[in-house]
Amino acid sequence: MNFGRLAVEKAEGVVLAHAVEIAPGKLLRKGHVLTETDIDALKNNGVETILGAKIDETDMSEDTAAATVAAPLAGANVIVKPPFTGRANLFAETRGIAVINEAQIKTLNHIDETITIATVKGYELVETNQMLATVKIIPFAAPKDKVEKVLSCIQNIPQPIVSIHPFVKKKIGVISTILPNTKEKVIAKSERIMADRLERCDNRIDVSQRCDHHEEALAKTITTLDKEGCDFILIFGASAITDRNDVIPAAIKQVGGEIDHFGMPVDPGNLLLLGRLREKLVIGLPGCTRSPKLNGFDFVLDRLLADIPVTASDIMDMGAGGLLKEIPSRPQPRNQERKTTAAQGKSVAVLILAAGQSRRMGRKNKLLAEIDGKAMLYHTAETALKSKAASVFGVTGHEQEKIEALFSELGIKSFHNPDYAQGLSGSLKTGFRALADDFDGVLICLGDMPLVSVNLFNALIDAFDVEEGRTIIVPTFQGKRGNPVLISSQYKTDILTLTGDIGAKALIAENESHVFNVEADKDSIFTDIDTPEALIALQQA
Numbered sequence: 001m002n003f004g005r006l007a008v009e010k011a012e013g014v015v016l017a018h019a020v021e022i023a024p025g026k027l028l029r030k031g032h033v034l035t036e037t038d039i040d041a042l043k044n045n046g047v048e049t050i051l052g053a054k055i056d057e058t059d060m061s062e063d064t065a066a067a068t069v070a071a072p073l074a075g076a077n078v079i080v081k082p083p084f085t086g087r088a089n090l091f092a093e094t095r096g097i098a099v100i101n102e103a104q105i106k107t108l109n110h111i112d113e114t115i116t117i118a119t120v121k122g123y124e125l126v127e128t129n130q131m132l133a134t135v136k137i138i139p140f141a142a143p144k145d146k147v148e149k150v151l152s153c154i155q156n157i158p159q160p161i162v163s164i165h166p167f168v169k170k171k172i173g174v175i176s177t178i179l180p181n182t183k184e185k186v187i188a189k190s191e192r193i194m195a196d197r198l199e200r201c202d203n204r205i206d207v208s209q210r211c212d213h214h215e216e217a218l219a220k221t222i223t224t225l226d227k228e229g230c231d232f233i234l235i236f237g238a239s240a241i242t243d244r245n246d247v248i249p250a251a252i253k254q255v256g257g258e259i260d261h262f263g264m265p266v267d268p269g270n271l272l273l274l275g276r277l278r279e280k281l282v283i284g285l286p287g288c289t290r291s292p293k294l295n296g297f298d299f300v301l302d303r304l305l306a307d308i309p310v311t312a313s314d315i316m317d318m319g320a321g322g323l324l325k326e327i328p329s330r331p332q333p334r335n336q337e338r339k340t341t342a343a344q345g346k347s348v349a350v351l352i353l354a355a356g357q358s359r360r361m362g363r364k365n366k367l368l369a370e371i372d373g374k375a376m377l378y379h380t381a382e383t384a385l386k387s388k389a390a391s392v393f394g395v396t397g398h399e400q401e402k403i404e405a406l407f408s409e410l411g412i413k414s415f416h417n418p419d420y421a422q423g424l425s426g427s428l429k430t431g432f433r434a435l436a437d438d439f440d441g442v443l444i445c446l447g448d449m450p451l452v453s454v455n456l457f458n459a460l461i462d463a464f465d466v467e468e469g470r471t472i473i474v475p476t477f478q479g480k481r482g483n484p485v486l487i488s489s490q491y492k493t494d495i496l497t498l499t500g501d502i503g504a505k506a507l508i509a510e511n512e513s514h515v516f517n518v519e520a521d522k523d524s525i526f527t528d529i530d531t532p533e534a535l536i537a538l539q540q541a
Helices: 036-044 062-073 102-109 144-155 184-200 215-227 247-254 296-304 312-319 376-385 400-409 424-435 454-463 489-495 505-510 532-540
Strands: 002-007 020-023 026-028 049-054 059-061 078-080 087-092 096-100 115-119 131-137 141-143 162-166 172-178 207-212 232-236 258-262 273-277 280-285 348-354 391-396 413-416 441-446 472-477 485-488 515-519
Touching (some): 020 036, 131 162, 184 296, 215 232, 247 258, 280 296, 348 400, 348 424, 391 400, 391 424, 413 424, 424 489, 489 505
Parallel strands (some): 232 280
Antiparallel strands (some): 002 049, 087 131, 115 131
């Protein structure tokens, strides 16, 4: 690939390195391949040189290279989405635990600087449709021989690079041992927290028993749960395990079981005991499992319920990254983090604008008009809540109490725009003042667009990437732009200067080089209900 500045007349077939104005107010985007027509237009606009890349026969274009490398990375329950701007993303087809061949990822990333692969952490719990990995080609093309080397390396790897192990239903028994000072409410709370942990992994407590904190009594109770067919037996000790010969390990050995490992380099979670009774797992729980906070047992539980074996060696390897306990002298970055978008790692909030006066609808507030038994605004808000967005918020104005009550019914926090009569800009300013410091982007949705789909919300969020320069995401249908629109919080200052009822159109026009269009599959992006006739048509559809 040859990269440099070229005279416009010699630039046919060149990939633009930066956006170029082809005519007043009209840009050719970064990555656009120049045609003869483009060159004539550029010359007419007074452009003499451009900066770009010429792809030759030894290169593979960025999208082709990204797709080529991404395809063989996908193991079980992983899908690869089509590439865009030199990036191909892998997503989870199902909920479960991500298994990443981290050593091979390192090997592949050392082959050539033009080819990069990033993944989630190994053994991370992921949701359906969550991004697992991304292949990014750094320049506009990658050398073909380097892509082929990556493929050859992948072919020689016996295990998948990226795969998902879904959770498997197990029969789980829980035993709580009791000392004279053990309180009933402590046992009940511990079991409730354990039930929540198991539910997170698509399981539950099937059998629960209590017994004295003595090896004889515990051995009998373990035998009872064994006979009931429990796959896992989890033991809350009334007192912490202090030795391999303490009450819990002694009871396991008394019934013919074995101790695989005692202790783990994760804090909290140090005193976990991993035992086995034939094919059944018996785990002595550390005291920290009585709290819902993340601890070492979570690392083990997630894997086991996804049918990923955990050995003594695996536990001993958990030390790097195993310091989970907060240290008072250490800054607490978690308290300052932005809220991340579900299954995406992005921080995007949906802002539903519901402050308008519905002047063209007559006396009735169109947002409260019923469609299929629910208020129009209720449909819009429900869709937003089902999306990948981290949170959903609303802006109220006209008939504040009624609109606020509807939002509240759905658990949506709202902000009041006292200047709602001045037009759309006031609602945008109200929303950005409240949200821009907590979220990377705000997806602005009109309350009277009940036909916009969850898939479109998610597609807009997927396309949003500040690092890649995609800071304004707009849906299109057959070349025409519509709503909702996702705008980066970096434009907060610009939003706060808006006036009138035209929304963010001026902002979008001024930042055209950072606008990314997402093609919608239907014209619902234009369907806002502004007239009685439009409402009747929708109600009768």
